Amino acid sequence: xxxxxxxxxxxxxxxxxxNRGSTPIPTPTPMTQSPHNWNCWRxxxxxxxxxxVCDILPSQHRKSVTGMLERTILRDRHxxxxxxxxxxxxxxLPVQYDGILAxxxxxxxxxxxxxxxxxxxFLVSGRESLDFLSRMLTQDVRAxxxxxxxxxxxxxxxGGVLDDLIVYRFSSTAWMVVVNAGPAKDDLAWLARFCPIxxxxxxxxxxxxxxxxxxxxxxxxxMERAMGLDLSGLGYFQFRRxxxxxxxxxxxxxxxxxxxxxxxxxxxxGLWDRLRAEGVKPAxxxxxxxxxxxxxxxxxxxxxxxxxxxxxxGMMRYAGKTEPFMGRDALRARxxxxxxxxxxxxxxxxxQSARQDNRVLDTAGHEAGRVTSGSFSPSLECAIxxxxxxxxxxxxxxxxxxxxxxxxxAARVTTAPFWKRASDDHxxxxxxxxxxxxxxxxxxxxx
Amino acid sequence: MNTMDxxxxxxxxxxxxxxxxxxxxxxGITEHAERALGDITYIELPKRGTxxxxxxxxxxxxxxxxxxxxxxxxxGVVSEVNTALVKTPEVLNQDAYGAGWICKLTDxxxxxxxxLMNSEQYAAFCQQEP
Numbered sequence: 001x002x003x004x005x006x007x008x009x010x011x012x013x014x015x016x017x018x019n020r021g022s023t024p025i026p027t028p029t030p031m032t033q034s035p036h037n038w039n040c041w042r043x044x045x046x047x048x049x050x051x052x053v054c055d056i057l058p059s060q061h062r063k064s065v066t067g068m069l070e071r072t073i074l075r076d077r078h079x080x081x082x083x084x085x086x087x088x089x090x091x092x093l094p095v096q097y098d099g100i101l102a103x104x105x106x107x108x109x110x111x112x113x114x115x116x117x118x119x120x121x122f123l124v125s126g127r128e129s130l131d132f133l134s135r136m137l138t139q140d141v142r143a144x145x146x147x148x149x150x151x152x153x154x155x156x157x158x159g160g161v162l163d164d165l166i167v168y169r170f171s172s173t174a175w176m177v178v179v180n181a182g183p184a185k186d187d188l189a190w191l192a193r194f195c196p197i198x199x200x201x202x203x204x205x206x207x208x209x210x211x212x213x214x215x216x217x218x219x220x221x222x223m224e225r226a227m228g229l230d231l232s233g234l235g236y237f238q239f240r241r242x243x244x245x246x247x248x249x250x251x252x253x254x255x256x257x258x259x260x261x262x263x264x265x266x267x268x269x270g271l272w273d274r275l276r277a278e279g280v281k282p283a284x285x286x287x288x289x290x291x292x293x294x295x296x297x298x299x300x301x302x303x304x305x306x307x308x309x310x311x312x313x314g315m316m317r318y319a320g321k322t323e324p325f326m327g328r329d330a331l332r333a334r335x336x337x338x339x340x341x342x343x344x345x346x347x348x349x350x351x352q353s354a355r356q357d358n359r360v361l362d363t364a365g366h367e368a369g370r371v372t373s374g375s376f377s378p379s380l381e382c383a384i385x386x387x388x389x390x391x392x393x394x395x396x397x398x399x400x401x402x403x404x405x406x407x408x409x410a411a412r413v414t415t416a417p418f419w420k421r422a423s424d425d426h427x428x429x430x431x432x433x434x435x436x437x438x439x440x441x442x443x444x445x446x447x
Numbered sequence: 448m449n450t451m452d453x454x455x456x457x458x459x460x461x462x463x464x465x466x467x468x469x470x471x472x473x474x475g476i477t478e479h480a481e482r483a484l485g486d487i488t489y490i491e492l493p494k495r496g497t498x499x500x501x502x503x504x505x506x507x508x509x510x511x512x513x514x515x516x517x518x519x520x521x522x523g524v525v526s527e528v529n530t531a532l533v534k535t536p537e538v539l540n541q542d543a544y545g546a547g548w549i550c551k552l553t554d555x556x557x558x559x560x561x562x563l564m565n566s567e568q569y570a571a572f573c574q575q576e577p
Contacts (some may be wrong), residue, residue: 100511101486286485286512351489351536353509376488376511404514406491406507 072117073210073265074272083284089182091118093285100286104378107254107291108419111216112283113275116260117268120184121205122191124175128199133175136191136326137167138310138319144169149237149249152318154179154187155327159309159334163187164300166251168239176205176247176262180300194326210268214275215258215283215291217421223248223259226274231259246271253288255295256421293384294377296345296416302356302372303343303386311335312388313343341369341388345416346400348383348409351376354402360387361401361408368393371402379419383409386416450545453478457520457560458569464544465520467560472521472552476508478543479573484510487539490532493550497525501559506549508539521559523552 069092078085083094093115096103106112124133133141139152149168156162163183168176179187184206191202214223220231227242231250234240239249246267252258261271276282289299298304303313309327310319311334319331334340348354354374362368374385385402393400398413451473456464462480466473481487489509499505499519506517528550532538539547564572 095512096485099486101488290511351509352491352507353489353514355514376509378511406504 070118072115073269074115074117074212077269077272078115078282081282083282086285088118088285091181093118094282096284096286097282100284100290101378103281103283103287104290106281107216107283107287108256108379109217111214111218111222111280112287113272113280114213114215114283114285114288115272116213117210117265118181119211120179120181120187121209121211121262122177122179122188123203123205124177124191124200125173125203126200127173128196129175129201130172132194132196132200133167133177134323134325136194137165137177138321138325138327139167140321140323141167141169141175142323146171147238147240149239149251151237153310153315153327154190155309155319155325155331156190156306157327157330159311159327159330160306161300161304161308161310161313162190162306164298164304166249168247168249178262182301208264209262210265211260211262212268212271212275213252213258213260214280215252215254215256217257219252219257219259222275222278222280223261225278226271226280253292253295253297255291255297255417255419290375290378293373293375293386294379294417294419296418298343298386299373308343308388309334312340338391340391342391342394343372344387344389344394344398344413345418346385346387346402346411347380347414347418348385348402348411350409351381351383352404352409353383354385354387354404354409354411358405359403360389360411361403362390362393363399363401365401368400374402377418384418385411389413450542451475451548453544454566456544456566457563458566458572459518459520459563460572461518463518463520465560465563467521467555467557470553470555470557471526472523472555472560473548474505474520474550474552475543475548476517476539477569481540481543481547484508484513484515486511487536490536490539490549492528492530492532493525495525495528499523499525499552501556508536517549520563521552521555523555525550526553527551 069087070090071092075092078094081097083097085092086095103112130141137152137154139150144150146169149166151166153164154162163179165177165179168178170176188202188204195202223229224231229242234250236250239247241247244267246261246263249260251260263271292299298313309331310316311331353376354371356371356373358371358374359367360369360371369387369389371385371387374383377384394413396413396415400411400413401408402411451466456466458464458477462477464475464477487508487510491507493499493505499522501519501522503519504516505519508515508517529548
């Protein structure tokens with residue numbers, strides 16, 4: 001059945017790299033996974049037939065140095081709540097508690113919380129840190145104010161997406177970079193490789209800091225009650241330190257109001273318990289994925305890989321600054337290349353889903369691309385997804401066929417986000433740092 | 448349709464059940480399967496009149512995050528299909544041995560059904576699964 005890893009708790013490894021000290025700069029580790037070789041995690045394995053048609057959530061099968069799955073501070077709480085725990089990129093995390101649909105709808109309509117303690121975070125500090133991040137990231141970090149965060153990318157020289165991330169500005173000499181769990185070590189090695197000998201310190205915050213997300217239209221109320229805060233003044237893509245030292249950012253991945261909280265593992269566990277006492281129920285990775293997909297947000301490992309750049313992903317608004325940065329010249333060359341595929345959002349009239357790696361066909365039946373994400377949408381009650389297709393097939397309304405291996409589903413290119421909240425008041429406090437749709441795609445950091 | 452008594456059913460290693468009465472059979476998926484799949488959102492059913500071959504796919508069941516073939520536990524001719532599942536596939540989660548039946552067959556080879564696991568053997572099989 002579902003993957004049920006066993007073994008004792010393993011400890012996530014926290015590495016501090018300070019280039020001003022004597023710690024050697026690690027050499028970058030090569031990417032060992034093909035972007036199309038995510039050995040998807042299995043929510044249900046070999047159920048009903050030996051031939052699993054497909055399943056769709058991402059994983060990079062990475063284990064800790066002890067060979068055990070890594071665990072967040074909340075792992076035992078998940079187990080006590082009856083969660084179905086799975087291997088998600090080497091981490092033992094809950095895919096669901098009482099059902100993906102119920103958890104999805106609860107977050108859509110009320111509030112839910114997610115254990116995101118597996119995600120990576122680095123502190124970048126020192127007098128040269130602003131110049132360093134400006135060279136390494138696609139974000140225009142010079143234009144950011146203290147207390148703001150911004151979405152963007154870490155690119156390779158060829159423009160391929162090493163990771164998508166959110167950078168938090170504490171001051172011009174202190175920043176936090178929040179990245180996906182899978183590539184976190186590669187990200188850190190990549191940053192270290194180009195880090196100046198002096199003036200910048202890179203510190204891996206994993207192990208000393210954990211993370212919890214509270215998402216949904218009632219998330220502010222829940223957060224204020226559980227943390228004793230007034231969050232009414234916290235704008236979209238802004239963050240704040242609390243008196244206890246936690247960091248709260250108004251960010252999320254559902255297309256609605258939401259917060260992400262960074263604190264010590266013990267503080268995160270305490271907050272989880274207080275939120276539970278306030279009636280906030282947890283949601284798992286399954287609901288997290290359907291929510292982000294409905295919100296039209298590409299996901300690392302699916303829509304974003306080292307094989308594609310922000311050009312193909314339709315996300316150049318997050319990589320368009322004039323100042324030079326890693327990968328910029330390659331992006332310009334890619335923009336001029338009509339042969340590169342483009343990301344589109346598509347909708348299927350029925351409930352049957354496209355799945356990752358399904359072939360996309362044009363109306364003549366010729367292969368035109370590949371699906372990167374596909375799922376049943378609980379809010380729309382039909383199937384939705386993302387695919388990379390030939391450039392001439394990107395206009396809204398273009399008819400596509402999705403070959404599931406058994407049949408060809410009729411799909412149509414549509415706009416993203418797929419789901420929009422009835423009122424748009426959660427973004428009424430425009431900060432200039434928030435993310436929005438780009439072409440017909442909206443983006444945000446993923447797993 | 449009344450809910451089947453799971454003790455009277457026969458089971459495949461792929462988590463389908465079959466209820467045999469004479470040369471007629473009713474087919475479904477087990478509670479073990481529907482629990483593992485999670486919230487079921489779609490089912491592709493066979494057409495009436497189709498001749499099924501044991502072990503071959505008769506349709507597909509999808510949950511939010513996974514899709515699986517349903518394999519025919521026995522051979523036979525599809526005589527009736529539970530079309531209500533098309534609009535309410537969640538019934539498969541709610542009543543796998545009753546309202547969640549998938550199709551009925553005639554012209555069934557009873558020996559094939561008797562060769563499948565009984566409820567005790569199936570329970571033991573599920574215990575062994577990883």
